[in-house]
Structure formats: structure tokens, C-alpha cells
Amino acid sequence: MSQAPANPPPAKKAAGGRKFELSEELKAYKGVWVIVEQERGKVHTVSYELLGEARKLADKLGVEVGAVILGAPGPFINEISGEAIAYGADVVYTVLDAALAEYRTEPYSKVMTDVVNTFKPEIVLLGASTLGRDLAGAIATTLLTGLTADCTELDISPENRSLAATRPTFGGTLLCTIQTLAYRPQMATIRPRVMQMPERDGTRTGRVVEVTPNLAEDIFVTKVLDFIPDSDQEEAQLAFADIIVSGGKGLQKAENFKLVWDLAEVLGAEVGASRPCTQAGWVTSDRQVGQTGKTVRPKLYIAAGISGAIQHRVGCENSDVILAINSDPNAPIFDFAHHGIVGDALQILPALTEQFRQRRLVNRKAS
Amino acid sequence: MHIVVCIKQVPDSAQIRIHPVTNTIMRQGVPAIINPYDLFSLEEALRLKDRFGGRVTVLTMGPPMAEASLRKAMSFGATDAVLLTDRKFAGSDTLATSYALTSAIRKLHEEEPVDLVFCGKQTIDGDTAQVGPGIATRMNMQQLTYVAKIEDVNLDSREITVQRRSEGGVQVLKSRLPAMITMLEGSNSMRFGTMDDMFRAARTPLKLWNKDTCVDDEAKVGLKGSPTVVSKVFVPKPRAEKAKMIEAEGGASAQAAAAIDMLFTTYPKLANDLVR
Structure with missing residues (x-):
């Protein structure tokens, strides 16, 4: 079953539940935590994005931000601790053991369950990456608490100080706000690039708490035999591209997607697509922008023949400038695009490609 | 070898419409399909059955109409099917759902020990990717998510080697049965069922289970058993x-x-x- 039940409880019931008073035991849970995703010394940027968000939540609650760093002991741990503090943490928990060198569900969930039960944070945030989703699903079960996946907005509900986590539901057609009222900690995963990267402040100071779990490697069944790094970093580039040209099913057929590639080439842009196009196999799924694809924040996002379903919207609405091309003047994409052209993408795309090409030539000659 | 594949019947989200006046979902007439991510796991389970023999049981929790998805799964080659259905399950979040499904898997395990549980990577309607890990944790099974390839299974040593997609690369993991696996999309493609399978799917009676069949603690399912509360559903x-x-x-x-x-x-x- 989905996070949002097939039949959401009536609003009345939820409103009654909001007045819920926590037990003294659960009131002892304090602080907003981010599990810092570190693999082979490299920190996933989503962790810093979440520290920025955790800072805002903690300030509303008047509590501290905690960053948890798991891994094998190594010189880079100090450096990562410093970065976590610079991005908003007040206290860093370093949980170091040779068994945590590579991500594995069993040791990571064992250690995180213990650390949460010891220090009792009220909120635990993880990136919705392969690591974060794997770990979050496991520890929400050992801790028997609520977990909300792929949130696009986090806030503190003023009437009960609990986390209000908003996410798309029903395949990205509606949004819903989910709360964990009677259980602690409250857990959520957030996709990379959904939250803004906070300003790094090198003057911030914080405490470091060292946790030594003393794990016995032989109790863990799964072993990492090898790690094969990806050869091409194409996937990563879409999420961090400055300019993206995306196509939707308004392009009508696979061959027409070439028009998107043509414009992207002239602009030095990355190519994106809406879900129907990746599902139909017009482009590979790693180029999908949206709730089940990538979240992007480019300077310019050109959406051609994309209707703008919420599924797609949550993946691109944080772009600086969105230019939408759609033949339907009432398409939902015009509700959140900054600029729109009502017209046939099959004609407008080649016209844009041609005119950008000419301007580039003029520009080159001038300089 | 006994493999349980958990599937979910979902609305074909490409066809969901929102009522323009009331802003509610128009469910009427929306076709229901097997969650597309589940098919990669089902196909992988069927391949293991082809290789090692044994049984593939498909399991779903949902309303009575989910029977259609179970029969579809059997038409691809699943051996038998369990429909876990009860009004008391309505409103279950992922924690309550993993509890109910685990209860059913435990009962299947008593009938014949379960070597592998497959789940979809995530669903297309909830997109949480939480129920599989929930089941693995509750069953104390090895959790192998985002599996791109099963390299090897050795039934004598009970060892399994998989390639798991992680950030920036692929982990090669050696683990042991029993394990819970979610397959990555595109890792295989679903077969066409044989004529025999199609007839069998239409004829074979399903196991219809409810909370009394396998759930020990009723307080752990449905709205009551769900820590999360949906406080608001809205159009952005x-x-x-x-x-x-x-x-x-x-x-x-x-x-x-x-x-x-x-x-x-x-x-x-x-x-x-x-x-x-």
C-alpha cells in the first residue's frame, strides 16, 4: 500500500488527532538530525541541502541540529564533520567502525537504531538516494515509527510542534501533508536538489560526539565483494545542468524527440523528458525529470510539449526560469512556468534552434 | 525453492484525472494494472523457478478487485496466489502494510520455507520504496534493494551474489538466503505467458486470506496501526x-x-x- 492510504482518513479525524499530547517519554526526543551520506569519503550534496532544511526546522523548534556521519575511521571524517558544521549542524555524531566502510543495510541499520535510541532526536532526515531509502525503510521498521518518502516541503505544525511533511501522492497528481503524531522520531526522506543548498559558513562552530559501536564483522551476513564505479557521469549532469531542454508527449513520436536534442546541442544544454516519454522508450529513464525521475534546478528550463502534471512539476519548478511551449493554452504547465509560448512544439523547437544558432554565430564574429 | 513475490494493484497513473470542480480523484474508469516495477521482480522470480524448480507464490494486499492482478501474475507463470484482503487493512501506511504482508509471508513460510521474497523497487502510486525494507527487517532477511543483476545463486551453500545499484556505481554483494530483493527497472523484461499458464490462471482458486487468517495483532494494521496521519490532501x-x-x-x-x-x-x- 502507498504512503497515502487508498482512502485518506476524513479531515475531521485528522484535525482531532492533531491535538495529540505526547507522553513524557516521547517529549524527551529533541533535535533535528540529518544522516550524512558519505561513501568512500565523498559526501552526497543532498546531505548539505538537508542540513540547511534541518537548520530552519530546528530554529522554529528552538532545538539543535545534529549530523550523523557513519563510516570507517579515516582522515576524511574530520573534514566532513567540519563541513557539516559549516552547513548548519550544532553537533556532529561520528559513528566509526571498519564494518561501516561500505554501505550495507544490516550494520548501518543496527548502528542507526542504537544511536537514535541513545540520543533520541525528534526528527531524522535522510536523502532519498539508494542509500537513504534503503536505510530509512529499515530503521523506521526497527524503531516502529512513521516515515514519509520523497518530501518536497517540510515545516513544523504550530499547534503540536510536529513535522508536517508534504509530498506528491497518487502518482504525482495531488499533494498531501503527512504527520507522525504519536511516535518518535519522525522520519522523512527528501530527494536530491529539492531543497536549496544552504550558504556555507566557515565561521560556525559545533561539538563532535564520537560514538564507537565496536561491531563484530562476523555477525553480518552480506559482504561487499566489489564496487564498480560508473564510467560515464551523464546521469549526474542532468541534476546539476545550467540549461535543460525537456520534451513531453506533445512531441507525438520518438523521432520528433530529435528536435529536443538539436536545441540542446546548440545551447550546450542537457536533455530531459517527462515520464510518458521515458515510459514509451523515446529516451532513457535516467533523463526523466519529475517525482519519479530527477529533480533539477537549472538557470533555464525549456519544456516542449509537456502538459505539466504535478509528477513533472515537482521535478522542475525550482528552476530559475521556465519557458514552456504547449499548443494548449490551458495546459497546467502555464500555471508554474514563467514564460509561455502557445504553439506547436514541433515547429517552435526547430525555429528556436535555428535562431539560437544564428545568434551564436553573430556573437562569435563579434568577439 | 519457494519464492514469494509481493505485488500491488495500482491505478494506471497516466490515466488518472482530477475532477475540475471538486479537485478529487476520479477513480471511475481508471484501469488497474500490476505496479510496473513489480514485473521486474516477478520475472526474476520466474527465472529462478525455471532454473531451480520450486514455487512462486504471488501475494498482494488490497481490495477484492486486486484478484485480477494476481490472476495476471499467474498467467505469466506464478504457481499460486494469495489475496490478503480485509476492511481492517484500509488506511494502512507502509509500516502497517509491511506488518500485514509479513504476517502472510510467515504463514506461507510455515507451509513451505520461503527462500526469497521479491518486492517491487517502489510503486507508481505511492513511490515510497518502504514496504520491501519493512518486510526484510521484520522477517530478519538480508535486504538487497535496487538489484540490477542476480549473478549467482547456490542452493547448497545458500549463497546469493547480486549487483546492486548504488550512488555512482554498482556494489557486488555476496549474501545468504533467505533474502528480500527488489529489482531495478530494465533489469529484465516480462515473458509472455504460455497457453497452459493462462488457462491455469483462470482456473486455479486463489487463497483468500483476511486478518483472522494470519494477523496476530489487529492493532498493528489499518489506520490504528499506522504511525503516519494524512492531515491534508490538496491540489498545488x-x-x-x-x-x-x-x-x-x-x-x-x-x-x-x-x-x-x-x-x-x-x-x-x-x-x-x-x-x-
Whole structure:
């Protein structure tokens, strides 16, 4: 079953539940935590994005931000601790053991369950990456608490100080706000690039708490035999591209997607697509922008023949400038695009490609 | 070898419509399908059955109409099917769902020990990816998510080697049965069922289970057993202002020229990025 039940409880019931008073035991849970995703010394940027968000939540609650760093002991741990503090943490928990060198569900969930039960944070945030989703699903079960996946907005509900986590539901057609009222900690995963990267402040100071779990490697069944790094970093580039040209099913057929590639080439842009196009196999799924694809924040996002379903919207609405091309003047994409052209993408795309090409030539000659 | 594959019947989300006046989901007439991510796990389970023999049991929790998805799964080659259905399950979040499904898997395990549980990577309607890990944790099974390839299974040593997609690369993991696996999309493609399977799917009676069949603690399912509460469902607000429309006489080429002029004058910094 989905996070949002097939039949959401009536609003009345939820409103009654909001007045819920926590037990003294659960009131002892304090602080907003981010599990810092570190693999082979490299920190996933989503962790810093979440520290920025955790800072805002903690300030509303008047509590501290905690960053948890798991891994094998190594010189880079100090450096990562410093970065976590610079991005908003007040206290860093370093949980170091040779068994945590590579991500594995069993040791990571064992250690995180213990650390949460010891220090009792009220909120635990993880990136919705392969690591974060794997770990979050496991520890929400050992801790028997609520977990909300792929949130696009986090806030503190003023009437009960609990986390209000908003996410798309029903395949990205509606949004819903989910709360964990009677259980602690409250857990959520957030996709990379959904939250803004906070300003790094090198003057911030914080405490470091060292946790030594003393794990016995032989109790863990799964072993990492090898790690094969990806050869091409194409996937990563879409999420961090400055300019993206995306196509939707308004392009009508696979061959027409070439028009998107043509414009992207002239602009030095990355190519994106809406879900129907990746599902139909017009482009590979790693180029999908949206709730089940990538979240992007480019300077310019050109959406051609994309209707703008919420599924797609949550993946691109944080772009600086969105230019939408759609033949339907009432398409939902015009509700959140900054600029729109009502017209046939099959004609407008080649016209844009041609005119950008000419301007580039003029520009080159001038300089 | 006994393999349990958990599937979910979902609305074909490409066809969901929102009522323009009431802003509610129009469920009528929306076709129900097997969650597409589940098919990669089902196919992988069927391949293991082809290789090692044994049984593939498909399991779903849902309303009575989910029977259609179970029969579809059997038509691909699943041996038998369990429909876990009860009004008390309504409103279950992922924690309550993993509890109910685990209860059913435990009962299947008593009948014949379960070597592997497969779940979909995530569903297309909830997209949480939480129920599989929930089951693995509750069953104390090895959790192998985002599996791109099962390299090897050795039933004598009970060892399994898989390639798991992780950030920036692929982990090769050696683990042991019993394990819970979610397969990555594109890792295989679903077979066409044989004529025999199709007849069998239509004829074989399903196991219809409810809370009394396998659930020990009723307080752990449904709304009561769900820590999360949906406090609000809503249609997102449009931005304060709608898109400024670029209008120009003279067709596509005039519209394109007007759009480029607009971009360059409104966002002078962007111009450098666009024509560098």
C-alpha cells in the first residue's frame, strides 16, 4: 500500500488527532538530525541541502541540529564533520567502525537504531538516494515509527510542534501533508536538489560526539565483494545542468524527440523528458525529470510539449526560469512556468534552434 | 525453492484525472494494472523457478478487485496466489502494510520455507520504496534493494551474489538466503505467458486470506496501526502569476525570435550562458 492510504482518513479525524499530547517519554526526543551520506569519503550534496532544511526546522523548534556521519575511521571524517558544521549542524555524531566502510543495510541499520535510541532526536532526515531509502525503510521498521518518502516541503505544525511533511501522492497528481503524531522520531526522506543548498559558513562552530559501536564483522551476513564505479557521469549532469531542454508527449513520436536534442546541442544544454516519454522508450529513464525521475534546478528550463502534471512539476519548478511551449493554452504547465509560448512544439523547437544558432554565430564574429 | 513475490494493484497513473470542480480523484474508469516495477521482480522470480524448480507464490494486499492482478501474475507463470484482503487493512501506511504482508509471508513460510521474497523497487502510486525494507527487517532477511543483476545463486551453500545499484556505481554483494530483493527497472523484461499458464490462471482458486487468517495483532494494521496521519490532501496552488505569454504575428519563427529577445532582455546574465 502507498504512503497515502487508498482512502485518506476524513479531515475531521485528522484535525482531532492533531491535538495529540505526547507522553513524557516521547517529549524527551529533541533535535533535528540529518544522516550524512558519505561513501568512500565523498559526501552526497543532498546531505548539505538537508542540513540547511534541518537548520530552519530546528530554529522554529528552538532545538539543535545534529549530523550523523557513519563510516570507517579515516582522515576524511574530520573534514566532513567540519563541513557539516559549516552547513548548519550544532553537533556532529561520528559513528566509526571498519564494518561501516561500505554501505550495507544490516550494520548501518543496527548502528542507526542504537544511536537514535541513545540520543533520541525528534526528527531524522535522510536523502532519498539508494542509500537513504534503503536505510530509512529499515530503521523506521526497527524503531516502529512513521516515515514519509520523497518530501518536497517540510515545516513544523504550530499547534503540536510536529513535522508536517508534504509530498506528491497518487502518482504525482495531488499533494498531501503527512504527520507522525504519536511516535518518535519522525522520519522523512527528501530527494536530491529539492531543497536549496544552504550558504556555507566557515565561521560556525559545533561539538563532535564520537560514538564507537565496536561491531563484530562476523555477525553480518552480506559482504561487499566489489564496487564498480560508473564510467560515464551523464546521469549526474542532468541534476546539476545550467540549461535543460525537456520534451513531453506533445512531441507525438520518438523521432520528433530529435528536435529536443538539436536545441540542446546548440545551447550546450542537457536533455530531459517527462515520464510518458521515458515510459514509451523515446529516451532513457535516467533523463526523466519529475517525482519519479530527477529533480533539477537549472538557470533555464525549456519544456516542449509537456502538459505539466504535478509528477513533472515537482521535478522542475525550482528552476530559475521556465519557458514552456504547449499548443494548449490551458495546459497546467502555464500555471508554474514563467514564460509561455502557445504553439506547436514541433515547429517552435526547430525555429528556436535555428535562431539560437544564428545568434551564436553573430556573437562569435563579434568577439 | 519457494519464492514469494509481493505485488500491488495500482491505478494506471497516466490515466488518472482530477475532477475540475471538486479537485478529487476520479477513480471511475481508471484501469488497474500490476505496479510496473513489480514485473521486474516477478520475472526474476520466474527465472529462478525455471532454473531451480520450486514455487512462486504471488501475494498482494488490497481490495477484492486486486484478484485480477494476481490472476495476471499467474498467467505469466506464478504457481499460486494469495489475496490478503480485509476492511481492517484500509488506511494502512507502509509500516502497517509491511506488518500485514509479513504476517502472510510467515504463514506461507510455515507451509513451505520461503527462500526469497521479491518486492517491487517502489510503486507508481505511492513511490515510497518502504514496504520491501519493512518486510526484510521484520522477517530478519538480508535486504538487497535496487538489484540490477542476480549473478549467482547456490542452493547448497545458500549463497546469493547480486549487483546492486548504488550512488555512482554498482556494489557486488555476496549474501545468504533467505533474502528480500527488489529489482531495478530494465533489469529484465516480462515473458509472455504460455497457453497452459493462462488457462491455469483462470482456473486455479486463489487463497483468500483476511486478518483472522494470519494477523496476530489487529492493532498493528489499518489506520490504528499506522504511525503516519494524512492531515491534508490538496491540489498545488498555481504560482501567484501565470506564465507571461509570448505572442508574435508570423508563425513559429516569429514566436521563437520574440522568445529569444524576451530571454535576453529580461535575463541579461542568461544570454552569456545561451550563446557562449
